[in-house]
Amino acid sequence: MHWPGHGTTTEDVERIALGEALSLGENAWHRIGKSHERLSRYLEEQRLIYGVTTGYGPLADTLVGGDYSEALQRNLIAHLSAGVGEPLSQEQTRATMAARISALGLGASGISPSALNQLLRCLNAGALPVVPAMGTVGASGDLTPLAHIAGALMGKGWIRHANGGAEPAAEVLERLGLKPLEPAGKDAIALVNGTSAMTGIAALNDRLAERALRWSTLITVAHAQALRGRREAWHSAFGELRPHPGQKKLHRWLAILDDAPPDAMTDEGQVSTDALHQLSAPIQDPYSLRCAPQLLGAVADQIDWHTQTVTTELNSVTDNPVLPDTFDQALHGGNFYGQHVALASDALANAVITLAVHAERRIARLANPRLNQDLPAFLTGSETGLNSGFMGAQVTASALLAEMRTQAAPASIQSIPTNGDNQDVVTMGTIGARRTHHLLALLYRLLAIDALMAVQALELRAEPDLRSQATAQMMVWVRAHSPLLTSDRALSEDIEKTADAMRCPWTLPAHLALSNQVD
Numbered sequence: 001m002h003w004p005g006h007g008t009t010t011e012d013v014e015r016i017a018l019g020e021a022l023s024l025g026e027n028a029w030h031r032i033g034k035s036h037e038r039l040s041r042y043l044e045e046q047r048l049i050y051g052v053t054t055g056y057g058p059l060a061d062t063l064v065g066g067d068y069s070e071a072l073q074r075n076l077i078a079h080l081s082a083g084v085g086e087p088l089s090q091e092q093t094r095a096t097m098a099a100r101i102s103a104l105g106l107g108a109s110g111i112s113p114s115a116l117n118q119l120l121r122c123l124n125a126g127a128l129p130v131v132p133a134m135g136t137v138g139a140s141g142d143l144t145p146l147a148h149i150a151g152a153l154m155g156k157g158w159i160r161h162a163n164g165g166a167e168p169a170a171e172v173l174e175r176l177g178l179k180p181l182e183p184a185g186k187d188a189i190a191l192v193n194g195t196s197a198m199t200g201i202a203a204l205n206d207r208l209a210e211r212a213l214r215w216s217t218l219i220t221v222a223h224a225q226a227l228r229g230r231r232e233a234w235h236s237a238f239g240e241l242r243p244h245p246g247q248k249k250l251h252r253w254l255a256i257l258d259d260a261p262p263d264a265m266t267d268e269g270q271v272s273t274d275a276l277h278q279l280s281a282p283i284q285d286p287y288s289l290r291c292a293p294q295l296l297g298a299v300a301d302q303i304d305w306h307t308q309t310v311t312t313e314l315n316s317v318t319d320n321p322v323l324p325d326t327f328d329q330a331l332h333g334g335n336f337y338g339q340h341v342a343l344a345s346d347a348l349a350n351a352v353i354t355l356a357v358h359a360e361r362r363i364a365r366l367a368n369p370r371l372n373q374d375l376p377a378f379l380t381g382s383e384t385g386l387n388s389g390f391m392g393a394q395v396t397a398s399a400l401l402a403e404m405r406t407q408a409a410p411a412s413i414q415s416i417p418t419n420g421d422n423q424d425v426v427t428m429g430t431i432g433a434r435r436t437h438h439l440l441a442l443l444y445r446l447l448a449i450d451a452l453m454a455v456q457a458l459e460l461r462a463e464p465d466l467r468s469q470a471t472a473q474m475m476v477w478v479r480a481h482s483p484l485l486t487s488d489r490a491l492s493e494d495i496e497k498t499a500d501a502m503r504c505p506w507t508l509p510a511h512l513a514l515s516n517q518v519d
Helices: 010-017 025-044 066-080 088-102 113-124 143-153 168-175 185-193 194-225 235-243 245-257 292-314 339-367 392-404 429-461 470-477 494-501 510-517
Strands: 086-087 128-130 131-136 158-161 166-168
Touching: 010 088, 010 194, 010 292, 025 113, 066 143, 066 185, 066 429, 088 113, 088 128, 088 143, 088 185, 088 194, 088 292, 113 128, 113 143, 113 185, 113 245, 128 143, 128 292, 131 470, 143 168, 143 185, 143 194, 143 292, 158 168, 166 168, 194 339, 194 429, 194 470, 194 494, 194 510, 235 245, 235 292, 245 292, 245 470, 339 392, 339 429, 392 429, 429 470, 429 494
Parallel strands: none
Antiparallel strands: 086 131, 128 158, 158 166
């Protein structure tokens, strides 16, 4: 992938996280070089620059002369390399590295081209630093995880190379023909002082949430077909009367996935003035079907806001100090502060849990013989009672939703002063992004159970005329990952395999792209 150094999208980050190589354009390298030249001139002029000619944090009252410059940069990486816990996944690490390259590529950070090139070469070689997940409060950026990345570039710590196990970083660099980075000037602080871990993980969350919404929409259509739902409530007129962008989008998506715009309901005769008459069924469906455009549409709006916020952050200079080419001075401020991403991640977490609530209710309706329009209890394939069908899978769905709800507390309000009260308000943005990533993993398992049951219901209904082209394609796709449940069997592997396939953009069935026609 070739980046000009601006215009980075969450889709770009996801592709790089999944293995695509990255290169920076000539204009980006020009900006980076000019920025480094400005820094070099400021150093020759003996200007006061935080973290370059001073100590760090509350120790910024210590002036550090040029003779100590390299030691100052090395010590920054050393003292910040204090992360703990399980490491970030390889995808999260690649996304973090990509987000940092995007920010530094804007050319206002003063990093040396050689230092940035070391980061880029390691990313493209699949030499991924081992980055402990815990240790950042998302205030002065993601100091701790980025320090572990910078340390690996210096030959410190550990690197996983080519999907292998962790090896000493120095050995991997030597094998790749790379000399350990010797940071100078503003190299170290430019590498670590930014929001790139929370932003990279949030970019992955953004794409996962968008796909989850599309899956939820398609599965809702399958439920409506299996339960002979009344699609009058999905009519686009409702979106025109209540024109939230997400709701209008969902009316369009539902119409495409259901093959045709829904018609008004068919009357069952005139209302008599002198008698009571029992209809064969209520004239309205339960909310899980009737309110699908409103529920899923609100989620769509939250995802769109998250996309906008994260995209802006990906294309921002997020370190301190900054060296803009429009102002001949190193400016000291707080662009490293991750509040935007923190709030967006928390909002996305709420939307993800909302999708899970909807999926669990759809599952419960299909499982219940009193509510599933004469389908077998728990969608058993044969001999109900001897076989229990999806009974166990429904319990798992309930447990997944409960686990998600226990993690619903927002991270962005959990500020704890630290750093000698220099960081007296902090964002916890990376904790929020990591939490949302975990919630999405749980959601996809719920959606996998939902999809397996929706396809089972359509097959048990055995009425092909009820199915749209999209749901027919969905049935083929699901059956490629899980066979029809004719008698009881363990479903754990089916659920995990289906969930993994649903998460991956490269394995999606064609029907989920139909909605691109109207986005």
